[in-house]
Amino acid sequence: MSLWLQLAAGLALAYALWRMFRLLRPGIAPEAAAAEVAAGTAVIIDVREPAEWAAGVAAPAVLLPLSDLRGARREWGPFLAAHRGRRLLLYCAAGGRSGVAAELLRREGWSTENLGSYARWGAAGLPVRRP
Numbered sequence: 001m002s003l004w005l006q007l008a009a010g011l012a013l014a015y016a017l018w019r020m021f022r023l024l025r026p027g028i029a030p031e032a033a034a035a036e037v038a039a040g041t042a043v044i045i046d047v048r049e050p051a052e053w054a055a056g057v058a059a060p061a062v063l064l065p066l067s068d069l070r071g072a073r074r075e076w077g078p079f080l081a082a083h084r085g086r087r088l089l090l091y092c093a094a095g096g097r098s099g100v101a102a103e104l105l106r107r108e109g110w111s112t113e114n115l116g117s118y119a120r121w122g123a124a125g126l127p128v129r130r131p
Contacts, residue, residue, distance in 0.1 A: 027102075027113045030124035033089045034060070042087040047101045052093060058118065066097045069104065080110075088095035091115040098129065 028036075036042035037060045046057050047066040057063060059122045062079065088110055090098040095116040102112040115121070122128055 006051050011048045011054040028089060028115055030115065030121045030126055033113075033115050036087060036089065036125055040086075041084055042089050044091070045101075046087045046089065046118070047090050047092050047098050048118070053131045056118070056122070057129045057131055058121045061091075065131060067091070068081055068100050069101055087113065089115045091121065093117060096119075 008131070033042065033044060037044055044054065044058055044061045046061040046063050047069065049065045049067060050063070053063055064075050064079060066075060067080040073080075088105060090101050090105075090112060091114075092101075095114060098116065099114045102114045105112045
């Protein structure tokens, strides 16, 4: 393999790793997210699937599964239409799916942030509820 081909492959791998890190890394602290929601400038969205919500959700969270965002948008469509202009703060079980959802919505022109995991919300001592 030529040196240039090795260099190109290395750069492609580095870029892929950087994008994955960027997608998975939480971009906002739970306390800051709660403050934005209280100010009315943002909304928190739990993108886990319905069976996962039984473990608890952030008290102010709207429950909208990632599968619907990627699919027919029966729930996401009306929600997005009603929340134009607000920042969307997304979380899931570990932060991966919320990162994917945040990136997908960002590409569509929404202001989004990956809040990370449900556990981060609870660890910050913020209110939770059972749906």
